[in-house]
Amino acid sequence: xxxxxxxxxxxxxxxxxxxxxxxxxxxxxxxxxxxxxxxxxxxxxxxxxxxxxxxxxxxxxxxxxxxxxxxxxxxxxxxxxxxxxxxxxxxxxxxxxxxxxxxxxxxxxxxxxxxxxxxxxxxxxxxxxxxxxxxxxxxxxxxxxxxxxxxxxxxxxxxxxxxxxxxxxxxxxxxxxxxxxxxxxxxxxxxxxxxxxxxxxxxxxxxxxxxxxxxxxxxxxxxxxxxxxxxxxxxxxxxxxxxxxxxxxxxxxxxxxxxxxxxxxxxxxxxxxxxxxxxxxxxxxxxxxxxxxxxxxxxxxxxxxxxxxxxxxxxxxxxxxxxxxxxxxxxxxxxxxxxxxxxxxxxxxxxxxxxxxxxxxxxxxxxxxxxxxxxxxxxxxxxxxxxxxxxxxxxxxxxxxxxxxxxxxxxxxxxxxxxxxxxxxxxxxxxxxxxxxxxxxxxxxxxxxxxxxxxxxxxxxxxxxxxxxxxxxxxxxxxxxxxxxxxxxxxxxxxxxxxxxxxxxxxxxxxxxxxxxxxxxxxxxxxxxxxxxxxxxxxxxxxxxxxxxxxxxxxxxxxxxxxxxxxxxxxxxxxxxxxxxxxxxxxxxxxxxxxxxxxxxxxxxxxxxxxxxxxxxxxxxxxxxxxxxxxxxxxxxxxxxxxxxxxxxxxxxxxxxxxxxxxxxxxxxxxxxxxxxxxxxxxxxxxxxxxxxxxxxxxxxxxxxxxxxxxxxxxxxxxxxxxxxxxxxxxxxxxxxxxxxxxxxxxxxxxxxxxxxxxxxxxxxxxxxxxxxxxxxxxxxxxxxxxxxxxxxxxxxxxxxxxxxxxxxxxx
Numbered sequence: 001x002x003x004x005x006x007x008x009x010x011x012x013x014x015x016x017x018x019x020x021x022x023x024x025x026x027x028x029x030x031x032x033x034x035x036x037x038x039x040x041x042x043x044x045x046x047x048x049x050x051x052x053x054x055x056x057x058x059x060x061x062x063x064x065x066x067x068x069x070x071x072x073x074x075x076x077x078x079x080x081x082x083x084x085x086x087x088x089x090x091x092x093x094x095x096x097x098x099x100x101x102x103x104x105x106x107x108x109x110x111x112x113x114x115x116x117x118x119x120x121x122x123x124x125x126x127x128x129x130x131x132x133x134x135x136x137x138x139x140x141x142x143x144x145x146x147x148x149x150x151x152x153x154x155x156x157x158x159x160x161x162x163x164x165x166x167x168x169x170x171x172x173x174x175x176x177x178x179x180x181x182x183x184x185x186x187x188x189x190x191x192x193x194x195x196x197x198x199x200x201x202x203x204x205x206x207x208x209x210x211x212x213x214x215x216x217x218x219x220x221x222x223x224x225x226x227x228x229x230x231x232x233x234x235x236x237x238x239x240x241x242x243x244x245x246x247x248x249x250x251x252x253x254x255x256x257x258x259x260x261x262x263x264x265x266x267x268x269x270x271x272x273x274x275x276x277x278x279x280x281x282x283x284x285x286x287x288x289x290x291x292x293x294x295x296x297x298x299x300x301x302x303x304x305x306x307x308x309x310x311x312x313x314x315x316x317x318x319x320x321x322x323x324x325x326x327x328x329x330x331x332x333x334x335x336x337x338x339x340x341x342x343x344x345x346x347x348x349x350x351x352x353x354x355x356x357x358x359x360x361x362x363x364x365x366x367x368x369x370x371x372x373x374x375x376x377x378x379x380x381x382x383x384x385x386x387x388x389x390x391x392x393x394x395x396x397x398x399x400x401x402x403x404x405x406x407x408x409x410x411x412x413x414x415x416x417x418x419x420x421x422x423x424x425x426x427x428x429x430x431x432x433x434x435x436x437x438x439x440x441x442x443x444x445x446x447x448x449x450x451x452x453x454x455x456x457x458x459x460x461x462x463x464x465x466x467x468x469x470x471x472x473x474x475x476x477x478x479x480x481x482x483x484x485x486x487x488x489x490x491x492x493x494x495x496x497x498x499x500x501x502x503x504x505x506x507x508x509x510x511x512x513x514x515x516x517x518x519x520x521x522x523x524x525x526x527x528x529x530x531x532x533x534x535x536x537x538x539x540x541x542x543x544x545x546x547x548x549x550x551x552x553x554x555x556x557x558x559x560x561x562x563x564x565x566x567x568x569x570x571x572x573x574x575x576x577x578x579x580x581x582x583x584x585x586x587x588x589x590x591x592x593x594x595x596x597x598x599x600x601x602x603x604x605x606x607x608x609x610x611x612x613x614x615x616x617x618x619x620x621x622x623x624x625x626x627x628x629x630x631x632x633x634x635x636x637x638x639x640x641x642x643x644x645x646x647x648x649x650x651x652x653x654x655x656x657x658x659x660x661x662x663x664x665x666x667x668x669x670x671x672x673x674x675x676x677x678x679x680x681x682x683x684x685x686x687x688x689x690x691x692x693x694x695x696x697x698x699x700x701x702x703x704x705x706x707x708x709x710x711x712x713x714x715x716x717x718x719x720x721x722x723x724x725x726x727x728x729x730x731x732x733x734x735x736x737x738x739x740x741x742x743x744x745x746x747x748x749x750x751x752x753x754x755x756x757x758x759x760x761x762x763x764x765x766x767x768x769x770x771x772x773x774x775x776x777x778x779x780x781x782x783x784x785x786x787x788x789x790x791x792x793x794x795x796x797x798x799x800x801x802x803x804x805x806x807x808x809x810x811x812x
Contacts, residue, residue: 038264038279038318038385059227061254064292064313070355071311077245077304078195082179085189113369113386116341121365123413124434124484129570131487132458132474132519133546136537138175140522141167143530146202151533152267152508153522154208154215156238160535161215162522163204168217170240171535178241183219191217192231195246198223201231203505205267207324209274210513212302213238216269218276220251220262225284228252228261230276230294234301245304253292253313258282260289264505268322268391270332273298273351277320277334280313290315291336295351310355312348317359319387320346324510326394326451330424335391335400341366343388343400343415347423358423364415365433367404373443374466379500381462381470383410383445389506390448396420398428399457401447404435411435412447412461414486434484436475441465444473444489446523448509453516455479456540459486460507460521469495470503472523476540478572492521493534499526512537528754545577545626546570547634554639554722555610563606563636564599565622575626579604582622588614590638608638615642641759643720647737649763655714655800658685659767663701664708669772672732672746675710686711687796689769693730693751693779705775713801714764715784715794723760723786728753729771730779736768751779762787764800 062071140151146165154161159178161170168191169180183201185193192201201219208215218232228251236243253260262278269275274296280289293312300307314320320336334346342361349356372380383403391400401414414436418429436444436459444461451457458476473489481487503524512518520537548568552561571577584592589611599605606622618640623633662680666673684700689711691699701707715737717723727733727743730751735743737758745754771780784798785791 038387059250059252061252061259062250062311063254064311065255068356069312072308073250073311074306074308075247075249076306077247079243079245079304080194081243082240083242085181085187113337114339116339116363116366118366119341119363121363121430121433122484123365124432124482124486126437126439126475126489127481127485127487129488129572129574130490130546131476131478131481131540132490132538133541134474134490134492134536134538135518136173136175137492138171138535140171140533140535141169141180142527142532147531148502148504149524149531149533150203150505151522151524152205152207152506153510153520153535154206155510155512155520156208156213156215156240157514158238159240160520161206161208161217161240162533162535163206163217163219164533166201166204166219168204173537175535192219192233192246192248195231195248197221197229197231197248203263203265205265207267207269208510208513209269210326211269211271212298213513214302215240216274218265218267220265220278222261222283226252226259228283230262232274232276232296236304245301247301247307249294249307249309251292252283253280253289253311255289255313255315258287258289259284260287260292262292264319266320266322266334266391268324268332269298270325270329273332274301275322275332275334275348277322279319289313291317291320293320293334293348293357295348295355297352310351312355312357314346314357314359317344317346321388321391321400323391323393323398327396329393330419330421333391333393333398333419335388335398337386337388337402340368343417345398345417345419345422345428349423360422360427362417362428362430364430367406367413370403370405370410370445373410373445373462373464375464375498375500376467376469377498377500381464381500381503383503384505389446390508392450393419394451397451399449399451401449401459403445403447406435409441410443410445411437412444412459414447414449414459432483434486436461436486436489438463438473438489442468446504446507448507448521450509450511450519452511452519452540456517457486458509458511458519458521458538458540460509460523461489462503462507462523463489463491469498470525471495472507472521472525472534472536474519474521474536474538476519476538478540478542490538492536492538493523493525495526497526497528499531528752541572544572544630545575545624545632546572547622547624547632549634549637551637552608552639554641556641556643556721557610557612557614560607560609561638562595562598563608564603565606565634565636566599566603566624569624569632569634571626575628577624577626579606580623580625580631582606583620586611586618586620586638588616588618588640590618590620590640592620606636608636610638610640613642613644614640615645616640641722643759643761646720646759646761647740647765648761649717649765650714651763652714652802654803655764656685656803657796657799658687658801659689659711659713659799660801661686661700662710663703664710665703666706666708666772668706669708669731669774670748672734672770672772673708675708675770678708685801688794688799689780689782690793691778691780693777695777698773698778699780704778705773707773707778709771709780711769711771713767713799715767716764716798716800717760717762717787718789719787720761721759721787722757723784724755724757724791726753726755726783726785726791727769728779728781728783730777731773733769733771733780735782736770738766748774750777
């Protein structure tokens with residue numbers, strides 16, 4: 001039975017209550033106070049909330065006032081076919097800057113874990129050799145306009161499904177995008193729109209249930225002071241294309257006179273059920289309600305039958321994550337932090353028939369909460385707090401990770417706990433813990449951890465320092481590695497632009513169901529267009545030599561470079577190895593020879609000479625061998641530029657310093673016009689293009705808005721090389737060398753930088769910079785790098801323009 005609301009079919013939801021005496025009692029009473037409530041972590045965006053006169057669906061509040069209450073509910077499915085959607089098959093990001101504001105109810109708290117007892121439990125560090133070998137890598141969903149992305153992924157037999165705020169997409173395992181859509185009502189229709197979702201489906205998460213062979217996606221919703229939902233979907237098979245069963249379930253929790261909504265979900269599964277946890281924040285008024293637990297019985301969800309679910313509450317915990325289970329688990333497991341030296345393990349007894357919450361604390365090495373992680377360009381990225389980021393259980397082994405600080409640095413910390421037969425008997429036991437230490441001043445953060453059928457463990461972490469941008473990295477360990485250790489980090493993606501501020505709120509990891517050996521990860525990095533996500537797979541390398549692919553800097557024709565190819569190679573068992581063979585001629589005619597004993601420690605290197613008449617990526621291979629003749633081969637990629645194809649300079653005679661400037665009146669421009677249809681109202685000569693954003697008149701134009709400008713002249717490049725040009729502008733700009741568009745920074749935006757490259761021969765090259773300003777602040781800065789010049793504002797000494805010579809012979 002459904003009731004139409006606002007043009008949508010809203011399921012009528014049935015709820016019934018069972019009070020179970022003592023079901024919230026922990027099996028081992030913690031002696032420490034409960035954690036101070038955390039802050040709610042919602043994505044931000046400049047949006048317009050639903051109009052006050054807009055009809056909203058009614059909801060039945062779930063009363064969990066009574067300790068130990070279990071409230072049962074049911075709601076029917078909405079069955080949809082994604083192949084009938086008009087999906088947004090578009091990898092372009094939404095990079096338009098927006099005024100950010102919060103749209104959720106008031107929910108600000110500072111989480112401070114109780115200080116636990118000190119102990120001397122060991123903490124492992126990082127090995128001096130990598131353990132992770134990447135096998136595939138490609139970009140995921142880009143900037144959506146919501147901050148942060150909160151990326152997660154689900155790995156099926158043939159597809160990678162991923163969610164961010166507030167979009168969903170899936171790809172083939174080679175990175176081909178097959179489907180993308182908004183999760184909220186912004187699609188045509190949005191992924192959850194047909195089941196009643198509004199405009200705020202936040203903090204989405206997903207996984208692939210390897211037991212039932214289904215993709216599963218969840219997203220909480222909250223609107224105003226009366227409405228909260230847990231909305232989720234289950235695919236009908238292992239292919240995400242096609243039929244999905246979608247459900248929208250009530251999530252307004254009542255405790256006394258306060259109602260609560262769900263934030264920062266945990267999401268996991270086992271043989272019997274799907275589990276959602278969330279922090280509970282005041283909806284009708286401020287307040288903290290602890291953690292909500294919801295159990296969705298799995299069997300009905302696999303056929304599109306009405307869901308049956310139970311809801312419970314733990315008022316003494318915060319930020320609980322759900323384990324994803326592999327094997328015959330005695331009960332579903334959940335993990336949170338109990339104190340600065342204890343992890344709290346939660347479980348639900350009899351989750352299908354008579355669920356009851358139990359918990360116990362396990363002592364772990366002490367830690368402090370994280371601070372911000374410094375980044376290149378100044379500032380830091382936010383690491384939230386010390387909450388658990390993810391949890392994974394396999395055959396009695398429970399893994400979890402979180403952010404900590406120690407000795408002035410932030411580390412990704414991980415734990416390995418033996419659950420035994422708890423909660424049926426016995427107690428969980430601490431096995432090992434480790435800090436992912438990338439060395440020097442590097443900070444690591446946002447860990448996600450998983451294991452394989454062979455006992456290998458994989459992780460994804462972010463990393464940054466005051467001199468490096470944020471990167472996505474993978475690592476792992478073999479079962480025989482020393483306790484608490486992980487391999488050295490293997491970087492899979494480095495940010496291409498500086499960033500700071502809100503980050504995460506988490507990365508994610510899963511294991512491939514095809515081989516139960518390949519890990520897949522997703523993490524956030526930054527670009528000029530905002531945040532982006534990167535997907536990669538990797539395996540944990542068995543003992544033996546491992547040659548790692550290399551890429552050099554760009555070379556010009558006939559240039560040489562010495563490549564220390566073994567610098568990032570390693571041996572899984574720590575044995576010695578050397579170069580046993582290599583290509584003498586590269587794929588495009590470059591030459592390679594050995595340089596004996598010239599590398600660090602006396603190791604051999606390879607010397608590459610670029611070919612003539614070729615531009616592009618040249619490659620050659622080499623093989624390393626250990627003392628027992630085990631081998632591994634890798635490829636070296638060398639970007640080559642044929643200088644004969646570089647642009648010839650104009651080298652005009654009779655130039656003067658500066659650039660010609662022409663100014664135009666425009667009418668509310670939104671993009672660069674064709675200036676050939678306009679007549680300038682003023683002209684001038686300017687010394688350089690270095691105009692920071694101002695609300696006053698732009699440059700020498702005498703105007704502050706509705707303005708266009710064209711700057712023309714020549715730039716002197718000192719050497720034949722590949723040059724990078726940049727424009728930073730508010731609003732749009734473009735930079736041409738001759739007739740070639742090198743930098744496209746068009747559109748309405750604040751001060752933002754764009755870049756482009758071009759090969760130039762030494763001399764004076766014609767430059768044209770176009771600019772427009774609609775309203776507000778205006779600015780334009782041109783920069784250059786290359787030919788021995790570090791990135792810098794193009795100085796006046798490099799600019800010139802054609803001077804007007806006297807017409808001495810009167811020929812016009």
